[in-house]
Amino acid sequence: MSSHSESRTRPDEDTVDLRVDRVACTGHGVCAGVLPRNIELDEWGYPIVRDSSVDPAKAATAIRLCPARALYRA
């Protein structure tokens, strides 16, 4: 019986490249809440992108929720 499940960890195929428009960003920090594995906040609440390869569904959610419309796909 085969019970192993497929792993979805191929970054080139299953991710999108998420960017922050630093001029538009107002430091609400929603992005870090949605993408804690990809984005940290600096001491002023502005995002530091640690890994821009993001799951497409999560990227879409972060883009939709960003109050400054500062997130975009490259």
Ligand code: SF4
């Ligand atoms: S959610 Fe948008 S405005 Fe807030 S820190 Fe992230 S990119 Fe900036």
